[in-house]
Amino acid sequence: MTTVAHSRDELGRARQALTGKTALVPTMGALHNGHRELIRQAKNLADDVVVSIFVNPLQFGPNEDLARYPRDFDADLEMCEAEGVALVFAPSEKTMYEREPAIRVCAGPIGQRLEGASRPGHFDGVLTVVAKLFNLTRPDVAVFGQKDAQQLALVKHLARDLDLGVRIEAAAIVRDDDGLALSSRNKYLSPDERQAALALPAALEAAAEVADNGGAPAEVVAAAFGILDSADGVVSDYVALVDPDTFEDPSGGAALLAVAARVGNTRLIDNVVVTIQKG
Ligand code: AMP
Numbered sequence: 001m002t003t004v005a006h007s008r009d010e011l012g013r014a015r016q017a018l019t020g021k022t023a024l025v026p027t028m029g030a031l032h033n034g035h036r037e038l039i040r041q042a043k044n045l046a047d048d049v050v051v052s053i054f055v056n057p058l059q060f061g062p063n064e065d066l067a068r069y070p071r072d073f074d075a076d077l078e079m080c081e082a083e084g085v086a087l088v089f090a091p092s093e094k095t096m097y098e099r100e101p102a103i104r105v106c107a108g109p110i111g112q113r114l115e116g117a118s119r120p121g122h123f124d125g126v127l128t129v130v131a132k133l134f135n136l137t138r139p140d141v142a143v144f145g146q147k148d149a150q151q152l153a154l155v156k157h158l159a160r161d162l163d164l165g166v167r168i169e170a171a172a173i174v175r176d177d178d179g180l181a182l183s184s185r186n187k188y189l190s191p192d193e194r195q196a197a198l199a200l201p202a203a204l205e206a207a208a209e210v211a212d213n214g215g216a217p218a219e220v221v222a223a224a225f226g227i228l229d230s231a232d233g234v235v236s237d238y239v240a241l242v243d244p245d246t247f248e249d250p251s252g253g254a255a256l257l258a259v260a261a262r263v264g265n266t267r268l269i270d271n272v273v274v275t276i277q278k279g
Contacts, residue, residue: 002081004088007095011136014087020047022086024139024166026130029053029090030070030184031079034145034174039083041171042143048086050137054096058104059125070187089137096132104128105162107154110247114258115150115269118237126151127158134159134166141167147174147181149256149271153245173271175201181270188266192233197263199231203239204272207257211274217241217250220257220274228261235262244273252278 005011023046025038042049060066107123144152156168179201207224228236237260244256258271
């Protein structure tokens, strides 16, 4: 049986009943098989899994999709029940932000790059809600997806730099059979747009091949750009090869190739880790 908590009181009572190790999976709902994998990984790491479902207004820009972000609580709960989740925390906006927060987490320089450059304030909003969720649910471990690689890196820094006492675990990207990374925002895509969106995984695959063949960073990036820019209906936002921890230029070894592109009105992101030759 999955317990559902909407209020802080309900959460407090339900959390107290969980006496073993707990793992938190923070989500914005509209759960898909990518979230399911995070939940399964969390189950392997702890006695009880807590899933939070909250569409966090703090991380959306004024012209973004907060109002139309997909929401389906009944289907989400069904998945959580099927996966043996102990506790679902689904607060209202009012419960999470009783008043406008005077204090926010500042994501720092890493939070200004890539997604942060395209979405000013996004990561301050993400890290603020993650810190609140950690404090409210007090997990031993929390699982985040590699799909949002910059978010994952920043949450690791958050936990370490503020000594939050939560271990952060990464879960690999879950893709559809045709390679498109699963995302709640894929629901926005028309059939034609969904087809066009395959340019993202295709760009990553082509670039990874260039890296495997010893290509220089500029060649790896150019291979990805080439595919994105020649795809009809796709407008690239950025293609970047960065150090997966600092998001600075990679110095050789593992590097993160991250892409963001607009397909119609939908902004999609994807990434792959490649190996870059030193020097
Ligand atoms: P969201 O509900 O989109 O905020 O995502 C909640 C968590 O699920 C985040 O840690 C995401 O990185 C992760 N996630 C979303 N999509 C995927 C995916 N396709 N594969 C792996 N993790 C994912």
